[in-house]
Amino acid sequence: MTIMMDTGNRIGAKAAVMAKPEVVAAYPITPQTTMVEAIAEYVARGEFKGEYICVESEHSAMSACIGASAAGSRTFTATSSHGLLLMHEMLHWAALARLPVVMCNINRVIGPGWNIWVDENDSISQRDTGWIQFYCSSNQEIFDTVIQAFKLAEHQKIVLPVMVNLNAFILSHTSMPAEIPEQQTVDDFVGKYVPHWKLDIDNPITFGNIIGPEHYYKVRRAMQEAQQNAKQLIPQIAKDWKKASGYFHGDLLEYYKCEGAEHILLSMGAIGAESKIAIDEMQKAGIKIGLARVRVIRPFPAEEIRKLGKQADLIIIDRNISIGSEGVLFNEAKAALYGESEAKATGFIAGLGGKDVTYKDIETMCRKAMNGSAKKQEWYGMED
Amino acid sequence: MKKFAVETSLSYPKKGAMGKTGSWRVFKPILDKKKCVKCLRCWIFCPEGSIHREKDDSVSIDYDFCKGCGICANECNVKAIIMEREEVKKK
Numbered sequence: 001m002t003i004m005m006d007t008g009n010r011i012g013a014k015a016a017v018m019a020k021p022e023v024v025a026a027y028p029i030t031p032q033t034t035m036v037e038a039i040a041e042y043v044a045r046g047e048f049k050g051e052y053i054c055v056e057s058e059h060s061a062m063s064a065c066i067g068a069s070a071a072g073s074r075t076f077t078a079t080s081s082h083g084l085l086l087m088h089e090m091l092h093w094a095a096l097a098r099l100p101v102v103m104c105n106i107n108r109v110i111g112p113g114w115n116i117w118v119d120e121n122d123s124i125s126q127r128d129t130g131w132i133q134f135y136c137s138s139n140q141e142i143f144d145t146v147i148q149a150f151k152l153a154e155h156q157k158i159v160l161p162v163m164v165n166l167n168a169f170i171l172s173h174t175s176m177p178a179e180i181p182e183q184q185t186v187d188d189f190v191g192k193y194v195p196h197w198k199l200d201i202d203n204p205i206t207f208g209n210i211i212g213p214e215h216y217y218k219v220r221r222a223m224q225e226a227q228q229n230a231k232q233l234i235p236q237i238a239k240d241w242k243k244a245s246g247y248f249h250g251d252l253l254e255y256y257k258c259e260g261a262e263h264i265l266l267s268m269g270a271i272g273a274e275s276k277i278a279i280d281e282m283q284k285a286g287i288k289i290g291l292a293r294v295r296v297i298r299p300f301p302a303e304e305i306r307k308l309g310k311q312a313d314l315i316i317i318d319r320n321i322s323i324g325s326e327g328v329l330f331n332e333a334k335a336a337l338y339g340e341s342e343a344k345a346t347g348f349i350a351g352l353g354g355k356d357v358t359y360k361d362i363e364t365m366c367r368k369a370m371n372g373s374a375k376k377q378e379w380y381g382m383e384d
Numbered sequence: 385m386k387k388f389a390v391e392t393s394l395s396y397p398k399k400g401a402m403g404k405t406g407s408w409r410v411f412k413p414i415l416d417k418k419k420c421v422k423c424l425r426c427w428i429f430c431p432e433g434s435i436h437r438e439k440d441d442s443v444s445i446d447y448d449f450c451k452g453c454g455i456c457a458n459e460c461n462v463k464a465i466i467m468e469r470e471e472v473k474k475k
Contacts, residue, residue: 098392159390197388205388206395210402215393222391 004180008171011139011178012078012104012164013038015146017048018186021102022073022193025053025064030116031168032080032106058083062090062101069099070207072198074150077101080168081108081122088126094161095130095223097208098196100153101161103131104146107269107319108168109353117354118168120269124297124320124328130223132162132230133298137273139176141249142166145295148237150190155237157229159196168354170270181245189244227299234296250293252301257283258290263370264312266305266333268294271317271350271357278362289366294329302336309341315369317362317380319351326377347377355381400449405432409452411467413445419464426456426465 004011013035016024026036042048051068055061058079065075079087084105094101105123109115123133132152136142142164149162166172199207211219235251242248256276258264267275272293279291292308294301308314314337318327325331330347337343346369351357361381368374388394395401422441434450435443445456457465 096392098390156389196390197392197394203386204397206397206401208393209395211393219392 001182002180003177005175005177006139007034007173007175008136008139008142008166009035009106009173010038012142012146012166013042014180015143016076016078016102016104017042018180018183019076019102019147019150019190020074020187021050021076023051023053023065023068023075024048024077025055025061025068025075026077027055027058027061027079027083029058029080029083031108031172032078032083032104034173035078035104035106058086059090062087062094065101065103066090066094066097066099069094069101069195070097070199072193072195072200074154074193075101076103078104078106080106081110084122084126085110088129091126091129091131091161096219098159098223098226099161100150100159102146102149102153102164103161104142104164104166106168106172107165113353115353116168118170118270118319119352119354120165120167120320121352123163123165124322126163127298127328130160130227131298132158132160132227132296133165134163134296135165135268135272135294136171137249137254137270137293139171139174140178140247142171143178143180144241144245144247144249147186147190148241151237151241152230152233154193155233156196158226158233160223160226160230165269167270179245179247185244189241230296230299231301231303250295252294252296252299253304254293254295256291256293258292258308258311261288261290261312263287263289263315263366264308265289265291265315265317265362265366266294266308266329267291267317267362268297268329269319271319271362274357274359275317275362277359278366281359281363282366287370289370297329297332300332300336302332305333305336306340309337309343313344313369314346315366316345316347317350317357317365318347319357321349321352330377346374348374348380349377350380357381404448406446406448406450409447409450409470411452411454412447412470413450413452413454413456413465414468415443415445416464416466417442419462421462421464423461425459425461429455429459431455
């Protein structure tokens with residue numbers, strides 16, 4: 001074990017290289033660039049033995065990963081914001097083809113209004129593509145989640161692509177220490193990739209051929225079942241990784257001081273980490289409030305949120321908005337509660353466009369929700 | 385033939401996996417065996433494998449699966465294949 005003091009991007013790259021993908025295909029985009037540059041450095045030093053394909057766009061990056069994965073290779077890529085959006089068609093493709101591609105996405109604002117700071121609209125807008133989606137809150141969690149992502153994606157009950165999201169700059173470009181286990185630990189944990197289907201000239205099949213409604217229907221249902229399976233496997237794999245490495249960041253959610261809480265805050269990503277400080281402050285003031293940081297939004301942890309709704313009222317912070325509707329976590333948490341719980345849910349839109357969200361802001365939002373002065377969902381910190 | 389457990393759009397080799405696609409045809413290739421010089425261009429170019437090659441290199445057309453694309457007629461240097469509109473059967 002060694003300590004690596006580095007940025008989220010470089011620690012993510014380290015994890016990807018240690019998982020030994022046979023093919024990495026990537027196209028640089030701010031703020032993901034330093035992640036793929038780091039992988040290129042591993043290639044230059046001869047420490048990464050796989051194929052590294054420099055492609056001409058993100059659409060091609062995902063297409064190359066799909067081709068490599070269909071040929072039976074473990075694959076990895078990374079992108080951000082507009083790059084992720086350019087992949088959109090191929091994201092559906094990878095998931096429908098049941099190819100366990102692993103990708104890091106650095107959450108960045110979508111233009112116009114050219115802006116490279118953090119918000120989560122990029123990956124949130126891809127939530128219906130069939131990819132499993134994690135959101136990290138520290139560099140250690142990025143390392144551990146990338147390793148777990150390979151194990152999960154390639155599991156026979158899953159066979160779906162997995163996206164590991166990390167917030168632009170707050171994580172991607174901020175140095176924090178992370179414990180890096182021995183290569184042998186990662187090898188033993190992830191194992192050798194055994195494809196669940198592949199293109200093989202000795203066993204020829206046609207892939208992506210025409211299929212009628214009755215078959216297509218089954219393909220969609222099988223994806224849904226795989227996502228449901230992930231609800232059991234994500235906690236299992238997180239527990240197994242804890243045994244192997246000592247690190248645990250929660251499973252579908254990370255619960256922080258939820259015992260006896262009458263109010264529970266739901267948040268994601270870096271705001272989730274900042275929320276812990278806000279919870280400490282409010283608990284010191286005698287308020288019964290806890291935090292449930294949502295690590296996984298697909299599959300959506302509806303049962304867990306329902307359980308929280310039986311215990312407490314919910315306060316939900318979204319660093320995203322589905323325009324014309326609501327913040328997506330707020331919207332889906334309420335859907336989970338429907339008919340099962342009388343819990344009150346109050347939502348906040350915060351931190352869009354990279355606007356800073358400090359623990360003090362989080363505390364202000366929570367207090368507003370708890371004293372009933374907040375609207376059902378409001379825009380926090382809007383300066384007119 | 386090894387089958388995979390994953391449910392996605394995988395098709396295993398067999399004759400006519402999509403049914404008798406010859407029903408899609410609008411134009412039908414008609415082969416004049418007297419003109420045919422056994423050059424096998426039609427056999428090479430047919431995208432559907434619907435031209436059958438015999439041991440003596442003579443050819444025949446499998447109308448169960450020929451979709452009537454006309455590539456064989458286009459490629460035939462001696463005009464041994466012509467395309468005719470499929471007749472609609474009168475009641």
